[in-house]
Amino acid sequence: MTMTEAARPPLYVLGGPLGAGKTTLLMRLLAFWNGIGKRVGVLMNEAGMVSLDGAYAGALSAAVRNITGGCVCCDARDGIGEGLAELVGQQRVDVVVLECSGIADVEDVIEAVTDPVCLHVVRLEKVIAVIEPSVPSTGRPIGSRYTTLVQYADEVIVNKQDLYSPLERERFRTALIRDRGHARLWQVSQAAVDPELLLQPHERRPKRRVGNVALGSTRVHPMVTTIPLTGPLHRGRFTEWFHHLPVGLDRVKGVCRFSGDQEVYEIQYASPVTRWIGVVRFRQEPDPALVLIGRNYNHVHCHRTLQACLMSA
Numbered sequence: 001m002t003m004t005e006a007a008r009p010p011l012y013v014l015g016g017p018l019g020a021g022k023t024t025l026l027m028r029l030l031a032f033w034n035g036i037g038k039r040v041g042v043l044m045n046e047a048g049m050v051s052l053d054g055a056y057a058g059a060l061s062a063a064v065r066n067i068t069g070g071c072v073c074c075d076a077r078d079g080i081g082e083g084l085a086e087l088v089g090q091q092r093v094d095v096v097v098l099e100c101s102g103i104a105d106v107e108d109v110i111e112a113v114t115d116p117v118c119l120h121v122v123r124l125e126k127v128i129a130v131i132e133p134s135v136p137s138t139g140r141p142i143g144s145r146y147t148t149l150v151q152y153a154d155e156v157i158v159n160k161q162d163l164y165s166p167l168e169r170e171r172f173r174t175a176l177i178r179d180r181g182h183a184r185l186w187q188v189s190q191a192a193v194d195p196e197l198l199l200q201p202h203e204r205r206p207k208r209r210v211g212n213v214a215l216g217s218t219r220v221h222p223m224v225t226t227i228p229l230t231g232p233l234h235r236g237r238f239t240e241w242f243h244h245l246p247v248g249l250d251r252v253k254g255v256c257r258f259s260g261d262q263e264v265y266e267i268q269y270a271s272p273v274t275r276w277i278g279v280v281r282f283r284q285e286p287d288p289a290l291v292l293i294g295r296n297y298n299h300v301h302c303h304r305t306l307q308a309c310l311m312s313a
Contacts, residue, residue: 009088010125011096013109018102018251019270020130021159023053025191026099030060032195033095041087043098045072048291049226055282063091071101073108081117088121096122106152129153132160133172150176153183162189225299227306229288232259237309248297254290259311
């Protein structure tokens with residue numbers, strides 16, 4: 001039996017470029033929904049073969065369905081319908097969040113979640129974009145990577161305000177106002193948006209027609225390389241590797257262990273400014289691995305030099 005639209009759980013699509021703060025916002029939303037007694041299901045898309053963020057979401061959600069090894073806007077698209085059916089039909093969740101990979105095209109994602117199969121089980125409530133006023137270092141062009149995202153979003157959250165000068169923030173804001181359609185604009189740091197205000201409905205913008213753009217598309221995604229780690233890393237060699245990443249890499253994320261240390265470490269790099277290595281605790285620990293995302297980098301060289309950081313090398 002098909003559910004009425006009012007009976008279908010709301011679906012929130014959370015999109016944005018690599019390292020902008022999508023998972024930080026997701027954790028705030030999950031804590032809010034937990035506080036009001038909502039069962040939340042999360043569809044977590046990672047372009048690589050491991051899901052680090054899914055392990056975080058699992059601590060605050062009723063159920064997590066990981067979609068790995070591809071992007072939900074194209075090669076992992078079938079995972080959306082399957083995941084929604086599982087979360088709504090089997091887990092009986094009240095709310096569903098789809099966190100897209102940082103390389104997803106939001107236009108294609110909207111088309112996927114509004115096809116007849118998905119609309120039988122959920123209703124698309126909001127598209128939330130998390131971005132940052134990125135000012136790349138030399139050799140890392142920004143291009144127009146935000147344009148489509150902000151045009152299709154209902155809410156645009158410009159994150160990491162503390163990392164940029166007032167002039168940089170204002171120039172970026174001016175461009176967003178020009179391109180953002182009817183979305184609400186939020187300017188914050190650490191994704192510190194009030195969830196209750198963010199989730200409130202507001203006047204909808206005119207619906208855009210979304211064509212079947214996935215068929216015959218010539219768009220080229222960044223290259224994604226997943227490197228499993230078969231043992232602990234030599235801390236010194238890995239530190240050297242981490243601080244000499246090639247220019248073509250936009251994102252590095254994963255977990256590892258270091259020799260002589262039982263702790264699990266999270267590795268994060270987001271071009272051009274974010275570098276982080278820290279101890280983490282997981283309820284369900286992911287397999288040790290690093291995921292590399294970027295364009296025009298030598299993945300063979302990265303793989304070989306990272307393997308040389310293993311203690312067994």
